[in-house]
Amino acid sequence: MEKERIETGIPGLDKLIEGxxxxxxxxxxxxxxxxxxxxxxxxxxxxxxxxxxxxVYITLEEDKESIIRxxxxxxxxxxxxxxxxxxxxxxxxxxxxxxIKDVIRDLVRRIDAKRFVLDSLSVAxxxxxxxxxxxxxxRAIFDLAKTLKDLKVTSILISExxxxxxxxxxxxxxxxxxxxxxxxxYLEYAVGGIPRSLIxxxxxxxxxxxxxxxxxxxSKGIVVKKG
Numbered sequence: 001m002e003k004e005r006i007e008t009g010i011p012g013l014d015k016l017i018e019g020x021x022x023x024x025x026x027x028x029x030x031x032x033x034x035x036x037x038x039x040x041x042x043x044x045x046x047x048x049x050x051x052x053x054x055x056v057y058i059t060l061e062e063d064k065e066s067i068i069r070x071x072x073x074x075x076x077x078x079x080x081x082x083x084x085x086x087x088x089x090x091x092x093x094x095x096x097x098x099x100i101k102d103v104i105r106d107l108v109r110r111i112d113a114k115r116f117v118l119d120s121l122s123v124a125x126x127x128x129x130x131x132x133x134x135x136x137x138x139r140a141i142f143d144l145a146k147t148l149k150d151l152k153v154t155s156i157l158i159s160e161x162x163x164x165x166x167x168x169x170x171x172x173x174x175x176x177x178x179x180x181x182x183x184x185x186y187l188e189y190a191v192g193g194i195p196r197s198l199i200x201x202x203x204x205x206x207x208x209x210x211x212x213x214x215x216x217x218x219s220k221g222i223v224v225k226k227g
Contacts, residue, residue, distance in 0.1 A: 003205060006114075006154055009047020010040065012224030016200060016209035021180065024152050025204070026145050028121070028175055030159035031184030036196060036217055037158050038070055040184070041117040043221040044156055046076040049086060053114035056107045056153075057089045058100075060123040064089040067119075074221050085111055097140050100124055101147045108151045116148060120158035121174055138173045145177050179204045185212075194225065 005020035014020045021027060031037050045055035059067055067089050071078045081087035088107050094100045100118075108116060118124065125141070148155045159174060161183075175181055181201040188195065194214040215224045 006053070007047060007051070009043050009050075010222050010224060012213070012215070012226075013198075016213065016224070017180075017203050018206050018208070021154050022205060023154055024149055025179035026148050026155045026157060026177075027180040027182060028159050028178040029156050029182050029184070030161050032161050032163045032186065035184035035186045036215070036222055037160075037184060038067065038119065039074070039217060040222055041119065041156050041158060042067065042071045042076060042078075043074070045087065045115050045117060046071065046074075046078075046221075048115040049081050054086045054111045055081075055115040055117070056087070056104070056111070056113045057117045057119065058092050058104065058107070059090070059119045060092055060094065060100075061120060062091070064091045074219065076221075087111075088113070094124070097124065097144060101144060104147060105151065108153055113151075113153055116151075116153040116155040118155070118157050120160050122158070122160040125174070138177065141174055141177045175202070178202075180206070198224065 004023040005018065006023050007014055007020045029037055029040060041057065045057060048055050057067055068078045078087055078089060082089065088111060090107060092100070092103055094103070104116070107113070125137070157178065180203040183199045183201055185197045185199070186195055187197070194216060196217065197212050197214045199212055200208045200210070213224050215222050
């Protein structure tokens with residue numbers, strides 16, 4: 001049975017993952033500050049909006065106006081689609097994972113969203129300590145992923161990685177629950193003049209590229225170059 005895919009909206013990426021993300025999948029997008037995670041996520045939502053797919057962006061780190069301004073810098077008029085009730089950008093300061101899931105359900109159902117971004121999973125799990133029971137933590141994150149699958153949205157969960165660390169998530173369990181992992185890198189002294197690159201660490205049910213792929217942030221967003 002052929003798997004239905006949706007285009008990411010990132011030029012050069014889809015050909016590395018058999019045409020796009022599998023519809024309804026959950027992707028962990030990780031990287032340190034300044035690697036392009038917010039731009040990637042806004043570009044993903046913008047491409048959906050251009051193809052009739054409503055979107056929701058929940059930020060736990062910034063005010064929603066910052067996200068709207070980031071999009072506007074690349075010519076992506078989020079305000080237009082918010083006014084048309086095709087896009088929701090929401091700032092949230094939750095007290096629990098249950099509250100996050102409740103808000104996600106409400107917002108996604110409100111506009112029948114097909115694409116979703118949570119910025120970030122790192123903040124969502126901030127209340128947990130690494131010393132806590134791994135099964136409990138893993139279960140909570142699994143329940144979040146299941147909520148997204150039940151809603152039939154294709155999702156990006158942003159994971160903020162401290163500079164210099166080689167892990168994929170704050171607690172080290174998040175990556176086992178998601179369907180795919182894309183890690184963004186920034187090298188201050190890059191050979192060839194392109195400091196940013198990405199690696200596709202995991203993509204279930206997909207034959208994906210395994211190289212390190214340089215990418216540029218242009219006036220129109222992220223463009224992945226040949227590895």
